[in-house]
Amino acid sequence: MTNLKVLNFMIFILIFLGCLSPLSTFALEPAPPISDREITEKLARLEVGLEALRSEMKSTNEALRSEMKSTNEALRSEMKSTNEALRSEMKSTNESLRSEMKSSYEALNTRLDDSYNTMLVFFGSLITLIVALFGYIVWDRRTMVKPVADQLNRLERQVNNDLDLNHSDGSLLRRQLQALRQFAGKNPEFAEIMRGLALL
Numbered sequence: 001m002t003n004l005k006v007l008n009f010m011i012f013i014l015i016f017l018g019c020l021s022p023l024s025t026f027a028l029e030p031a032p033p034i035s036d037r038e039i040t041e042k043l044a045r046l047e048v049g050l051e052a053l054r055s056e057m058k059s060t061n062e063a064l065r066s067e068m069k070s071t072n073e074a075l076r077s078e079m080k081s082t083n084e085a086l087r088s089e090m091k092s093t094n095e096s097l098r099s100e101m102k103s104s105y106e107a108l109n110t111r112l113d114d115s116y117n118t119m120l121v122f123f124g125s126l127i128t129l130i131v132a133l134f135g136y137i138v139w140d141r142r143t144m145v146k147p148v149a150d151q152l153n154r155l156e157r158q159v160n161n162d163l164d165l166n167h168s169d170g171s172l173l174r175r176q177l178q179a180l181r182q183f184a185g186k187n188p189e190f191a192e193i194m195r196g197l198a199l200l
Contacts, residue, residue, distance in 0.1 A: 003061045007054065014046075 067131035
């Protein structure tokens with residue numbers, strides 16, 4: 001299409017120049033008349049030149065087309081290789097990013113598990129300490145209360161033995177007090193002492 005336009009333009013230029021040449025002849029001296037043979041020869045030369053111009057334009061167009069085709073193919077192959085390189089780079093970047101995210105996620109899970117285990121250990125230790133403290137308190141109370149209970153039992157036995165509380169006439173103190181009251185009945189001075197102590 002472009003070649004056809006160029007060809008039409010060249011023909012238009014030749015016709016235009018051909019139209020202008022008779023005007024220039026008016027300005028000059030008249031030329032001798034040209035014979036038909038000369039016109040035919042000139043037309044034949046013009047046709048040969050036109051054919052040569054057409055073949056040259058055709059070869060130029062073909063060369064231009066082949067050059068454009070090879071340039072397009074080179075550009076396509078370069079774009080294809082660039083796209084493939086970009087895809088492979090993006091793929092490797094995505095894979096490295098995924099592996100990095102996966103390792104970060106696993107590290108975070110490990111840290112959370114470690115924190116959870118540490119909290120469980122601390123909580124278990126705290127519960128163990130509390131249970132041990134309660135056990136110690138109970139054991140200490142028993143060990144502290146047992147000597148006191150043993151001493152109280154001993155004192156009770158001693159009091160029972162010393163005061164003879166299980167005697168049929170009453171305790172030893174009661175019997176001694178009765179004996180002192182009987183003695184005070186016989187001794188007025190001793191009776192006064194017992195009245196002063198509110199024992200009579």
